[in-house]
Amino acid sequence: MASLIDLRRRIRSVKNTQQITKAMKMVAAAKLRRAQDQILATRPYALELRKVTEHLAAVAAGEVEHPLLSPPEGGGDERAGAGRTLVLVVTGDKGLCGAFNAHVQRRAEQEMAQLNGGGEILALGNRGADFFTHRGAPLRGVRRGLFRELSYATAQELAAEVSKAFSDGEYHAVYAVYNEFISVLSQRVTWERLLPIAREDVTGPEGGGAGESHRDYLYEPSEAEILNDLLPRFVTFQIYRVLLESQAAEHAARMTAMDSATKNAGELIDALTLQYNRSRQAEITTELIEVVSGANALEG
Amino acid sequence: MAGLNLILVTHARKLLEVECSDVGLPGRKGDMGILPGHTALISTLRPGELSYQPAAGGARRFVAVAPGFCEVADDTVTVLTETAAPAENIDAASARAERDELAAEYDRASFEEQAGLKDRVDTAQARVDVAGRV
Incomplete structure (x- = not known):
């Protein structure tokens, strides 16, 4: 049985840990709020970008052949398995956030195993970078410290590299695996195609042309040229959105993980305190018995 | 109206x-x-x-x-x-410094790189022009 001093030391150490997890939870909560604001702030841009792209794709359907757009008549799926695939795996830069990183990594490995033409990974975030380097997975590259200063420029740079590799025919498709932010309590691992841009993606679920899209617009320059200018922006924005989602999800996951760690530490402290009090009382009882039996022996 | x-x-x-x-x-x-x-x-x-x-x-x-x-x-x-x-949010001096820096980078860049830099140089130039409007 542990001595009283040992127990006291143990309790103190658990209390320290609890303070750290509590602080981490509060930091994650503050960062989560900022990340959520950032996502909300992109909404107006996202809506308008989608509206105009959908409209243009509907108007210029058939005439437009852009390397980033899947060929018409559902050609996108036919090409699956025809070549290598690039997978963007988005993990966090840090651990201590539950199964956040592990889920993405597992999903990425599962999907990679199913790719016909083989694939390469572009690992975004320290965690994924370490994991896949260690595993010896086929890597195109890694990006570390991405989330320390997440900006639109980061997404632009990534989009430029990925789009170029795709247009040059290095890959036949580009996918992203990331944690989607659903709510503070739940994140969903999502597997999503970034390139080629599916026609359904840009023409909307009802096939575009509905409602106000019928308006006669004046185009300057031509529809096709505007669309060509727009599609790379569309890709950049998709990547930016994926990074923001993952960032928010990471903070949410860390918050939940640290909250339960704090709770667990509390339970552990209670249990240890009980044990401490019990052994203290047992010690006192033993001493009393010793004193009493000593006195009895003297009298006898 | x-x-x-x-x-x-x-x-x-x-x-x-x-x-x-x-x-x-x-x-x-x-x-x-x-x-x-x-x-x-x-x-x-x-x-x-x-x-x-x-x-x-x-x-x-x-x-x-x-x-x-x-x-x-x-x-x-x-x-x-x-x-x-x-x-009103642009600091003319820093806008000018940024423009000069980008312009210098543009001059040094190869022909292919210049295409990618062009918009950034023009954006910086626009900022300098606009700062002069206040």
Whole structure:
């Protein structure tokens, strides 16, 4: 049985840990709020970008052949398995956030195993970078410290590299695996195609042309040229959105993980305190018995 | 009085939503002036100077914009751009320094790299121009 001093030391150490997890939870909560604001702030841009792209794709359907757009008549799926695939795996830069990183990594490995033409990974975030380097997975590259200063420029740079590799025919498709932010309590691992841009993606679920899209617009320059200018922006924005989602999800996951760690530490402290009090009382009882039996022996 | 509604959106936030009597846009193919009742239009924008006359009166306002595009419909002008800086928020000295730095980088760059840098140099130049408008 542990001595009283040992127990006291143990309790103190658990209390320290609890303070750290509590602080981490509060930091994650503050960062989560900022990340959520950032996502909300992109909404107006996202809506308008989608509206105009959908409209243009509907108007210029058939005439437009852009390397980033899947060929018409559902050609996108036919090409699956025809070549290598690039997978963007988005993990966090840090651990201590539950199964956040592990889920993405597992999903990425599962999907990679199913790719016909083989694939390469572009690992975004320290965690994924370490994991896949260690595993010896086929890597195109890694990006570390991405989330320390997440900006639109980061997404632009990534989009430029990925789009170029795709247009040059290095890959036949580009996918992203990331944690989607659903709510503070739940994140969903999502597997999503970034390139080629599916026609359904840009023409909307009802096939575009509905409602106000019928308006006669004046185009300057031509529809096709505007669309060509727009599609790379569309890709950049998709990547930016994926990074923001993952960032928010990471903070949410860390918050939940640290909250339960704090709770667990509390339970552990209670249990240890009980044990401490019990052994203290047992010690006192033993001493009393010793004193009493000593006195009895003297009298006898 | 029929006015125009100008909405300026960047990927980070909605920067402006104002009533104005006319808007000047830097179109890819040349500058455009938009007045109320303009026909529906979609156009790409080059880095440059966006200007508008607030309906509430006062001086004409200027905003430096990065490349993007605009949609005009129902007397609403929606401008999407990657960055935008209103004239009053630009520090002329640092804008000039940034422009010079980018211009120097542009001069050093190879022909292929120059294509990628062109818009950034033009955006920096637009910022310098707009800063001079205040």
